[in-house]
Amino acid sequence: MSAKRRPLGFTDSVQAASIAHRFYVRGRSKLEIAHEFGMSRFKVARILDLARESGLVRVEFDLPAAVEPGLSADLRSAYGLQQALVLERADRRETRPEMRRRIGTLAARLLEEIATKDDVIGLSWARSVNVMTEEITALPRCPIVQLCGVQAGMDMRDRSVETVSRLATVSGGEAYPIFAPLVLPDRRTTETLRRQPGIAETFGQFRHLTKAVVSIGAWEPGESTVYDSLTPAERDAISKRGAKAEVAARLFDADGNALSTGLAHHVLAISHEELRQVPEVVALGYSAPKAEAIDAVLRSGMVTTLITDAETAELTLRLAQSRG
């Protein structure tokens, strides 16, 4: 990207650095610097540009979290998000659990900050959301609502079924869990369960939600717990309808339109409409294969804050830019 040509000489470098120091660190005007160094303000400007382009001056950020400020702003603007948090590139190739840990921790820091005592917070079912709840250490006293049933395929050993209860314990507020599977065999069972006392109560909270934390799944193997739990026939049927992304078992096509399939009637989860009513939706989505899905969900306009990794952010941005 940047033409790494050095301002050749040693003397020139020192001069450029001195000028850059005056400008960037001390905040002096270029005119002032020009007078001091006995040159025109144009030359000062050119030297500064050169110093930046050549990498002689580096700007670093001491953020409380490992966030890429540039990519974050790019994503924010590209999709009109309220906020985007793009995880800094790791030094080495990361494993998925490592990345999930970092994404979840970032989400935890965010939720800790934005949550107020008047919030009603919804959590979708996902490993990254689970990590988030583990990393949260303090939260105002507010109700925590589970947005969808439990995905059977998920790893239960780490007490992940207790996500909502754990967070409610931290917050000191009410917990509204859903002790039932996310995907059910048929519509009738789904309806029956939905009317169960505990579950109905949780569903009743959906319209009071002020914040939600969800995970974005891509409609392909290994990128969505819902996808992975269906039969090949079901998956393909849904794929043929144009499904690209999934949030809390609700589907989206490539353009971010809510997709109604048969699946909708046999999952225990918040509806598209109810989720759209939530004023603040934080979506977690990481790993390169999810870029298209993230693009789709962001286009739905339902998400206010995205948390992702640098590589995925770049891929997603490329999709946004290719549309102009």
Place this chain on the structure above:
Amino acid sequence: MSAKRRPLGFTDSVQAASIAHRFYVRGRSKLEIAHEFGMSRFKVARILDLARESGLVRVEFDLPAAVEPGLSADLRSAYGLQQALVLERADRRETRPEMRRRIGTLAARLLEEIATKDDVIGLSWARSVNVMTEEITALPRCPIVQLCGVQAGMDMRDRSVETVSRLATVSGGEAYPIFAPLVLPDRRTTETLRRQPGIAETFGQFRHLTKAVVSIGAWEPGESTVYDSLTPAERDAISKRGAKAEVAARLFDADGNALSTGLAHHVLAISHEELRQVPEVVALGYSAPKAEAIDAVLRSGMVTTLITDAETAELTLRLAQSRG
């Protein structure tokens, strides 16, 4: 200096960092950023100021040498120098030889760059200058002239008498050494030696000098090889005359005026006048006790480039500022 108050929140930090990235890294205008982030350009400006003051954005310099760009520019301006090179502060307390090594290396890099084939380069007698010659690996084919006799007290084990010859070997040019002591017992001996074939030839080169590298000594124990080589009576007599600094055995008072003492007539060295005629004089001066001496020599207007360490630079600057 800087009020280290953070822009409080995590979210705010990220936003500030994003804005700072747009501004400092991408070089966008504040107005542009304001539109992108949906705020007034004034708010952008305030956020940027806050980000700098709070230390959220740090500007770093990738210089080819460990130079403090800010202090260098300050010194340059304070004394109207052509250039100043201030060595970066070391991580830990340095010994004198360590600092000398760094100063000498810096001088080497500078001389390597500024020397041209048409130059006639003079070297004064000093350990730091000696280090410089050791560190120089390439030089255009130009004559190297010794500016003063050899100081007997100096460490000879490291072939330091050969400074001039060594550099001439590197450059491939002529060497004009002075194989005689710097300080002599009386005027007559001095005059006799000065007329010796080799020495007279070297003295004859002084008026052709285009560049000189000299070391600044302070008129106090341990800060000048000349001072250290005199008898207490001689030292004190010179001190009473107001001597503060010494360059190639030539003395300066606190205001940078050339000081004529009896010493002038029994040293083998370039004169004040001849040194002043040299278009480019690089002076090396390090260690805190030399600050006053450096201030004095710089005020003489004879020096075009100063190389020093950060601590001494600050002390010297304070002297300059106290005069306004």
Place this chain on the structure above:
DNA sequence: GCGTTTGGCGCTCATATGAGCACTATAGCC
């Protein structure tokens, strides 16, 4: 309740700045 304070915001207007252009000097080339 009612001042009062405090901090954040965006305005005006003088100043600083950037884009683009024209001019100059130097180097290479015939």
Place this chain on the structure above:
DNA sequence: GGCTATAGTGCTCATATGAGCGCCAAACGC
């Protein structure tokens, strides 16, 4: 020598920016 390519320079003028101010709203004391 003369001719062109090239890089470096500082200009004009439209635009971006900063200092200082007044406005407004939330927080606070009584």
